[in-house]
Amino acid sequence: MQKKTADENSPSGPTVAITHVFDAERERVFQAWTNAEQLVQWYAPDGCTIHFKAIDIREGGAFHSCIRNPVHGNCWCKGHYLExxxxxxxxFTLAVTNENGDDITAEAAGMAPGWPVMTTVTVTFEALGSQTRLRLRQTVQAALAQRTGALPGWVLMFNRLNQLL
Incomplete structure (x- = not known):
């Protein structure tokens, strides 16, 4: 079960907010987000793969990754685990980069104009008996995320995570 909402606002409009219920216990869903071996199995939309050039999953740690899309090419990003x-x-944060980890504009990466230099993603995990309600918020306009495919990409990744769990 998934629900896409835009209930959080920024000065430029509603930001991405997704709620998804997984048929797995909270600890298991949380581990899928914080275990590198599990992340590579689901953290990319259908038809794509993810490669982590570096990943240090701890508060204060960082990652540098590439989602490989056979149609649209490679999308490099990096981020830091804030909490x-x-x-x-x-x-955690997400910033568009090149293969070397240098910050670049969204336009230079072939993305839609207006995509922020950096976004923050907040994921909460709520136990519902043997299920988990996950809430994801990303600090980017929901309309822009929908138009660029980022918002539907999250939903596709959650579907892949459902299969893994």
Whole structure:
């Protein structure tokens, strides 16, 4: 079950907010987000793969990754883990980069104009008996995320995570 909403606002409009219920216990869903071996199995939309050039999953740690899309090419990004509260909350940044990890504009990466230099993603995990309600918020306009495919990409990744769990 998934629900896409835009209930959080920024000065430029509603930001991305997705709620998804997984048929797995909270600790298991949280681990899928914080275990590199599990992330590579689901953290890319259908038809794509993810490669982590570096990943250090701990508060203060960082990652540098590439989503490989056979149609649209490679999408490099990096981020920092700002908060890891096991098994309740995960907060990290996402910034567009090149293969070397240098910050670049969205336009230079072939993305839509207006995409922020950096976004923050907050994921909360709520136990519902043997299920988990996940809430994801990303600091980017929901309309822009929908138009660029980023918002539907999250939903596709959650579907892949459903299969893994």
């Amino acid at each position: 890891i509260a096991v098994p309740e909350r995960l907060v």
